[in-house]
Amino acid sequence: MSDILVICRSYTHHVKALEKSLSRNNMQVTIATPKEINVEINTEGVSYYINGIIFFPSIVIGWLSLEKTREAKSIREWGLWLLKTMELEGIKVINTFETFNVGQNKLLNSIMLTKHCIPHIPTELVSDMQFLQKTIEVLNLPVVVKPVIGSKSHDVQRVDDLKELEQICNSYFSKNLPVYIQKYIEKPGRDIRVTVINHKAISAQYRSVDHSGFLTKKNNGALITKCHINEELGKLSEKCSKVFNAPFAGIDLLEDEEGTYRVIEVNIAPALLDPDEDILNAIVVYLKEELISLRKE
Incomplete structure (x- = not known):
């Protein structure tokens, strides 16, 4: 039995870095896309197979990032089904099926933020x-x-x-x-991404605007620099993580004209590597604690 199964949409460099970090810390980890997982259902229960070998992990990590292509959307949906079946089988799942469904839908994301009095955008x-x-x-x-x-x-x-x-x-x-x-909210030429692991703000970065003067994603050419996590920023980001029941979360924020933080959205499958190793180290500590807790049950 593998300690940890990571279900991912594809083998990105983020997933490979996570696998390396977990293995280096003596955790048995299996990485698989939904296309590599088979499910058998009969009167004896539910069984999962990878490469023809039955397995039952202690923890399942859902790392099902969104992409624009139809194939990627189908694989993500397939992965969500698998997360739900494993939840129903009593396996610890991080982040859960429900967390992905709400977090990766901007309408539901907005409603959750507003319902819990988190400063958002009209x-x-x-x-x-x-x-x-x-x-x-x-x-x-x-x-x-x-x-x-x-x-x-x-x-x-x-x-x-x-x-x-x-x-x-x-x-x-x-x-x-x-x-x-x-x-449209005027901002000081940048957004903020805070990465939260186990409901604790671990790392933050400024993402300065690209050549268009609007978009602030790294893949659009934005400049990435380190951001200090002050008390207000940390507490707000950690509240978002708890509200969405997302032990792994990337909180996207902006500073409005008055300098007030506003949460743009909560990302349920955030990047792991930028800007340093703090994020991966925090994941290792969290999963070690979870494995110890599960073995005591």
């Missing part, structure tokens, strides 16, 4: 052109348009022009999709 989910007019009156231009399900800033746009916004919305509506629209 948001509207628009389903028709009539409501779009009301949305413009409430949020004013410019606005930020995002897909409800998406990552790495794919299809995220700042929109300043009404005609352009109407065209974008019509494109969504023609595909039977709603439009997730947020108020």
Whole structure:
């Protein structure tokens, strides 16, 4: 039996670094994509197989990041099914099926933040052109348009022009999709990502704007620098992690014109390597504690 199974969408360098770090600390770890896992269900119960070998891990880590392609979306959904089946079998799962479902849906993400009085950004989910007019009156231009399900800033746009916004919305509506629209908040040329492990803020980084002056993702050319985690930033990030029941979380924030932190969203499958080894070390400590606790039961 393997101590830990990591179910990932693909073998990224983040996953490989996690595998190396866990193995170096004497934990038996298996990495698998959903396509490599088979499930047998009969009167004797449920069994899981990888490469024809039955296994029953102590802990399952879901690392199912979002991607734009149809194949990647299918693999992610497949992985979520597996996480749920393992939860039902009593296996410890981090992060859970429910955590992924809420955290990777921007609408549900916004509602969770607002419900728990976490400073967020005024948001509207628009389903028709009539409501779009009301949305413009409430949020004013410019606005930020995002897909409800998406990552790495794919299809995220700042929109300043009404005609352009109407065209974008019509494109969504023609595909039977709603439009997730947020108020544009002036910020000091940067966002903040805080990585939280076991509900503790471990590492933070500033992500300065790319050449467009808007997007702040590393894959869009943003500059990444270290950010000090002060008490306010740490407590806010840790609260987000607890609200989403996400022991592994990346909290994306911005500072508005008054210097107030606003949470943009909670990322359920955050990057592991940037800016240093602190994140991986915190994961090792957390999983060691979990394994010891499980063996005492």
